[in-house]
Amino acid sequence: MDNPFSIIIDKENLSPTIRIQGEVDIHTCPELNQKLNILISEGHKTLILNLEKVHYIDSTGLGIIAHAARNIQPDNGKLVLISSKPQIKKLIEMSGLKDKNIRLFETESSALESLVS
């Protein structure tokens, strides 16, 4: 496979950035779920999920994101998603995820600017 699934966690900024690559589906989402749970248990209030290199996600992957958003919410936490891909934006709209404590930006830099302002 030329674009295998991978998750890279960057903790250089105030909020960790999780850069995901590949396909997020029933097969790969347990790994994503585990990594998000660890970050939430470490007490981070905001997580940035960069989906720019995700070329496929379905309701299973979005379910993991919704679950993480629920877990982080009691501490007024939020999830920030990065994607400019029309298909991913369409699914996020369709699933109603943006109504929760989830925000969507097209670039990582615009998300970081919004978080510091």
Add this chain to the structure above:
Amino acid sequence: MSEVNKVSITIPSSSEFVGVVRLALSGIATRMNFSVEEIEDIKIAISEACTNAVQHAYPQEVGTIEITCLIHEDKLEIEVSDTGIGFHPQVLGSPEQKEKSEKKLGLGLGLTFIKNLMDDANVQSELGKGTTIRMAKRRPTDVLS
């Protein structure tokens, strides 16, 4: 009467094979001249149907999932069948289903996605006999001869 080509795939009800079906359907849809956006819609719909079978059909064992594609001149029909435990149709959209989905960290939106992304979709299920999800996407009119 126009020719209908049939492509059948049988996979074990294991998560790693859902991507294989997605790839195969992507190839079929590309050959049928669907647009990039339509191909993405078909990939999601077929994955949702297969994921449903992987998660719910065979709780005690690995069973099989059969995917049948009928390539018509004007549409692509897809059928995803299992011979698993099945469910009562009234369960769909019920609080019980929502609870089950949440336990599996899902959104319970698989069927909603299929219905929104395809032109036709329906589910038939019988307790103890299995479930069949049928869906269809009409071919772009500008590529029809």
